[in-house]
Amino acid sequence: xxxxxxxxxxxxxxxxxxxxxxxxxxxxxxxxxxxxxxxxxxxxxxxxxxxxxxxxxxxxxxxxxxxxxxxxxxxxxxxxxxxxxxxxxxxxxxxxxxxxxxxx
Numbered sequence: 230x231x232x233x234x235x236x237x238x239x240x241x242x243x244x245x246x247x248x249x250x251x252x253x254x255x256x257x258x259x260x261x262x263x264x265x266x267x268x269x270x271x272x273x274x275x276x277x278x279x280x281x282x283x284x285x286x287x288x289x290x291x292x293x294x295x296x297x298x299x300x301x302x303x304x305x306x307x308x309x310x311x312x313x314x315x316x317x318x319x320x321x322x323x324x325x326x327x328x329x330x331x332x333x
Contacts, residue, residue, distance in 0.1 A: 255306070258286055258321070260282070260305075260306050261282050262279055262281055264279075265280065265303075266278050276298065278295040278296065279295065279297070281303075282294075285313075286309040286310050286314075287314035288314055292308070309321045
């Protein structure tokens with residue numbers, strides 16, 4: 230992962246974003262599901278994490294974030310900013326962009 234929060238997987242998927250709609254949109258901010266990876270919890274049990282790529286709400290730079298899978302379905306990503314602009318506890322101002330036909 231780079232300083233801006235992008236990963237090799239996210240960089241490889243960048244061209245695909247131009248040809249397919251986002252898998253999830255949170256208040257106008259699009260996210261694309263680019264993969265699933267195995268994960269071991271602190272208690273030693275196995276699970277899987279969804280890997281999402283989207284633009285940072287502050288700078289627009291592409292970044293990668295992860296979320297847990299719930300019953301095989303990915304939960305929406307919670308991160309809205311890249312690692313450079315990460316501001317824990319500070320909400321992103323709502324945007325007025327609406328996309329038709331995409332889950333929100």
